[in-house]
Amino acid sequence: MGFSTMMNVAATGMAAQGARLTAVSSNLANADSIVNSSGTPYRAREVVLAAAPAHGGGGPAQQGMAGVRVLGIVASSKAPREVYDPGSSFANAKGYVKESNVSPVDAMVNMITASKAYKADLQTFDLGKTLALKTLTV
């Protein structure tokens, strides 16, 4: 069925962008975290997306069509921020405290692009619904 594939593809896009938005909110919430439960600074989470074969209504994969899926969530390898705070109990010998490596600017840019892409997927889904209903009124 044509439009069920289209709506499924849009749904995979919404799920993927939703995962990105979740990662962004986690990063922003932990932007000032010093240590996590394992004693190391919080590292920014990044969602890796990959194209995946599109299926319609549980049927076989559709030729020439691609949905998207979350390949994995990786921790950023950027160096943690070092803040001079000799009074802190987490400070090292030189008086620096290691904080998370979250860049709030990166997080905001990611949030804006992810939410725009989410809206585009939502519009696609809506268009699929409109066209399917239109077909029923022929």
Added chain:
Amino acid sequence: MTSLLGAALDFYRGALDARAYRQQVLAGDIANASTPGFKAVDVNFKRALALAEKHGPPNSLLLRVDNSRQIEAAGKSNGLGSAVEYQRGVSASLDGNTVDMDREQVQSGENGVAYEAAASFLGGQVNLLLTAIRGNGTRGGG
């Protein structure tokens, strides 16, 4: 289709198939707007329409048989997959993705309107045939 009624409606079936297929491909592009390395595709509509007319409707409904006297319905593709082409003349972003979101949304909207237009014309054609079948002035058995 070979029947008279089928011939009158077959063109619209092909047009709707090709438009719906293009809509799915564009949906795939939009879903992959942030996938690294994804290359945007589009449907060569002229070719897709020709293929849809040539191959007839796709059949994704499979009927299995366990007796030679039963009628088998094998899966059949309408071959539209071969009308998919990579978009040319688009600039790639740093991660190698070539989806231009503005273009995709414009094309998607335009294609949606074209689909609705084809559906409207099909409805008009059906009404035309019904008028011809009923005849003039004898509607309702009067």
